[in-house]
Amino acid sequence: MIATLLFVAFLAMLMLGVPIGAALGLAGAVCIALANAGTQWFGLLAVPQNFYAGLAKYPLLAVPMFVLVGSIFDRSGVALRLVNFAVAIVGRGPGMLPLVAIAVAMFLGGISGSGPANAAAVGAVMIAAMSRAGYPPSYSASVVGAAAATDILIPPSIAFIVYSVMVPGASVPALFAAGMIPGVLAGFALMIPAVWMARRHKMGQLEASLPRPPFWRSLRDALWGLAAPVLILGGMRAGWFTPTEAAVVAVFYGLFVGMVVHRTIKVRDLFTILRESGELSAVILLVVALAGIFAYSLSTLGVIDPVTRAIVNSGLGEYGVLALLILLLVTVGMFLDGVSIFLIFVPLLLPIVNHYKWDPVWFGVILTLKVALGQFTPPLAVNLMVSCRIAKVPMESTIRWVGWMLLSMALVMVLVIAFPQLALWLPKTLGY
Numbered sequence: 001m002i003a004t005l006l007f008v009a010f011l012a013m014l015m016l017g018v019p020i021g022a023a024l025g026l027a028g029a030v031c032i033a034l035a036n037a038g039t040q041w042f043g044l045l046a047v048p049q050n051f052y053a054g055l056a057k058y059p060l061l062a063v064p065m066f067v068l069v070g071s072i073f074d075r076s077g078v079a080l081r082l083v084n085f086a087v088a089i090v091g092r093g094p095g096m097l098p099l100v101a102i103a104v105a106m107f108l109g110g111i112s113g114s115g116p117a118n119a120a121a122v123g124a125v126m127i128a129a130m131s132r133a134g135y136p137p138s139y140s141a142s143v144v145g146a147a148a149a150t151d152i153l154i155p156p157s158i159a160f161i162v163y164s165v166m167v168p169g170a171s172v173p174a175l176f177a178a179g180m181i182p183g184v185l186a187g188f189a190l191m192i193p194a195v196w197m198a199r200r201h202k203m204g205q206l207e208a209s210l211p212r213p214p215f216w217r218s219l220r221d222a223l224w225g226l227a228a229p230v231l232i233l234g235g236m237r238a239g240w241f242t243p244t245e246a247a248v249v250a251v252f253y254g255l256f257v258g259m260v261v262h263r264t265i266k267v268r269d270l271f272t273i274l275r276e277s278g279e280l281s282a283v284i285l286l287v288v289a290l291a292g293i294f295a296y297s298l299s300t301l302g303v304i305d306p307v308t309r310a311i312v313n314s315g316l317g318e319y320g321v322l323a324l325l326i327l328l329l330v331t332v333g334m335f336l337d338g339v340s341i342f343l344i345f346v347p348l349l350l351p352i353v354n355h356y357k358w359d360p361v362w363f364g365v366i367l368t369l370k371v372a373l374g375q376f377t378p379p380l381a382v383n384l385m386v387s388c389r390i391a392k393v394p395m396e397s398t399i400r401w402v403g404w405m406l407l408s409m410a411l412v413m414v415l416v417i418a419f420p421q422l423a424l425w426l427p428k429t430l431g432y
Helices: 002-015 020-035 046-055 058-075 078-090 096-108 115-132 137-152 158-166 172-200 215-238 243-261 269-300 304-312 317-333 338-355 360-374 382-391 395-418 421-430
Strands: none
Touching: 002 020, 002 269, 020 046, 020 269, 020 338, 046 269, 058 078, 058 115, 058 158, 058 243, 058 269, 078 096, 078 115, 078 215, 096 115, 096 137, 096 172, 096 215, 115 137, 115 382, 137 158, 137 172, 137 360, 137 382, 137 395, 158 172, 158 338, 158 360, 172 215, 172 243, 172 360, 172 395, 172 421, 215 243, 269 338, 304 317, 304 338, 317 338, 317 360, 338 360, 360 395, 360 421, 382 395, 395 421
């Protein structure tokens, strides 16, 4: 009865507009109190303990740093220079600017671990450029929102950091390596419908008449941005620093590029950058901490074992259960952000993963692919919210375009399920 109340109270508070972190913490605390009605303080001393335990994890130190990296590179002008370089390579023509937008978003995924930050950086440059070339704003917002979803697959990734904290058998370096190939495949998969729709609907008629940037000059301008993922990922692979230390290195590198090289960031801008990053980091980490209370109530109320037994004994078989979980997460992903999905469902799903002996790294990639899909699946699509705000269009206007891109990325998820080595080959090769 109390276990049912846990989920009912959580859903009721969400529908009333209570922030998701507060809903998780309040529902968990109320149910802990009801389950321990006969004990001193109703067992509520466990609440601050689990609040602290939810945050006291070394890998989470990387989260505010990678959020800060995203904010710094958003203002440093790196995105604009990468766009000019990409246009210099692929040239002008119908469907080329959407291809460039996706390619630049994939590349920025190797710098920042936040999808919304990526959508803001790419959208600020590409949506205006695509509008000048004759692309409808709703289409441009769809392309940018979908492209930014590759950010949480291509390392470094905040989602992988959160997952590694919750799953002992999945290290951050192994997850970073595992996400590389699926992330690149997801980006290429998005390019196909984006270019096809542009040419089918005769968008971008003015693009061919726009000037093509000179190759060598654009390469010289983009070199500092191109070097960032090499420094971050190469340094981790070489053993120079851990993922958490890599985030700090990336912050100082971004500040150097923005303040010394491009001079697009002034000293007076630092306060705004730090404030915005601090606010976003606080929201993420507060949700993580309050979810620790919810997870504790799940375990003490004995919810996890009955749910696991019910799913395992449903008669669906291994792949039937996997399909059921994906369908559940697709539905949930329309309403919750990725970090919240991880925090709520990973404790419930981990016993199922162990029962079927699924590789936790592979399952983490599948779960992150699902979260990536959710980032541009209406009605609550965080990336799409950002890109629609930049394009000044309602989210409903993007549905006709975004559906094809959802389908193409879903096919990548099916490929990773059918061929686990797409995710596991690189970590194994690198020795993780």
